[in-house]
Amino acid sequence: MGNCVGATWLPLEDDGVHDPLAPGVRLLQQPAEALGRLTPDSAGNYVRWVEALDKGEIKPREALRSKAAPRFRDDDILLNLKGGMPIVRFPHRAHTLWLDCSNCHDHLFKAVAGANKLSMFAILQGEQCGVCHGAVSFPLTECTRCHSVARSAVNGKPAQAAQGGALVPAAK
Ligand code: HEC
Ligand code: HEC
Numbered sequence: 611m612g613n614c615v616g617a618t619w620l621p622l623e624d625d626g627v628h629d630p631l632a633p634g635v636r637l638l639q640q641p642a643e644a645l646g647r648l649t650p651d652s653a654g655n656y657v658r659w660v661e662a663l664d665k666g667e668i669k670p671r672e673a674l675r676s677k678a679a680p681r682f683r684d685d686d687i688l689l690n691l692k693g694g695m696p697i698v699r700f701p702h703r704a705h706t707l708w709l710d711c712s713n714c715h716d717h718l719f720k721a722v723a724g725a726n727k728l729s730m731f732a733i734l735q736g737e738q739c740g741v742c743h744g745a746v747s748f749p750l751t752e753c754t755r756c757h758s759v760a761r762s763a764v765n766g767k768p769a770q771a772a773q774g775g776a777l778v779p780a781a782k
């Protein structure tokens with residue numbers, strides 16, 4: 611699978627971004643070489659980033675200069691409790707592994723479960739989750755990556771055990 615999805619990364623000289631005549635193009639590492647070693651995904655930039663990080667395939671720097679300790683949070687929040695699609699599980703862990711709280715709080719989301727009026731329409735317009743998903747993180751066509759929890763699982767207790775994290779259902 612790795613090889614077959616890897617074939618879709620364009621060489622730098624053909625990507626429409628780099629000047630094919632500039633000498634730098636021959637010095638830079640090609641995307642297929644850099645990304646083809648990481649856990650593959652079937653969409654976006656073809657890397658399953660959270661898995662790649664968990665497996666130690668990549669070790670991003672925590673900061674360029676600051677020595678402040680990184681801040682983590684690992685609770686899950688369930689969103690979309692009333693809709694027709696499967697429930698959306700927002701995992702703080704998968705986000706705070708890369709992103710400081712200030713990327714989202716409070717200018718994108720108030721840090722209170724259920725306090726934000728989220729909508730798929732706004733997300734598709736590039737707001738809320740769509741500020742990143744569809745831009746730098748997996749694309750919005752991957753519905754089930756967000757709408758990942760069956761409604762039937764949340765009416766009883768099983769979801770809590772199945773998700774393995776503290777669940778904070780967003781009261782709507
Ligand atoms: C990045 C995460 C994400 C992705 C990907 C995503 N959604 Fe959503 N979706 C949400 C969130 C968050 C809400 C709003 C939940 C709420 O009402 O609190 C939502 C709400 C919805 C709603 C309205 C509520 C409902 O369940 O009826 C629909 C319909 C919907 N999404 C369909 C889709 C479809 C279809 C796709 C794939 C094409 C998709 N979504 C992909 C996060 C996502
Ligand atoms: C990628 C965006 C993002 C990042 C980064 C993020 N959060 Fe959140 N946070 C959310 C969303 C979305 C909610 C759910 C809001 C809702 O239910 O309407 C939330 C909810 C919360 C809540 C209220 C629910 C709860 O769990 O008690 C707190 C507190 C919170 N965040 C703290 C933090 C802290 C502290 C950090 C950094 C360590 C952080 N968040 C990083 C998006 C983020």
Ligand code: HEC
Binds near residue numbers: 700713740741748
């Ligand atoms: C500030 C940027 C940002 C925002 C806003 C954001 N995300 Fe993410 N999200 C990321 C990044 C970066 C990753 C990790 C890279 C990837 O999987 O593409 C990620 C990963 C995820 C994952 C996958 C976790 C895994 O284990 O693979 C889910 C699910 C997710 N986000 C849902 C959401 C939902 C729902 C919202 C809105 C409530 C949201 N995100 C808002 C940046 C963001």
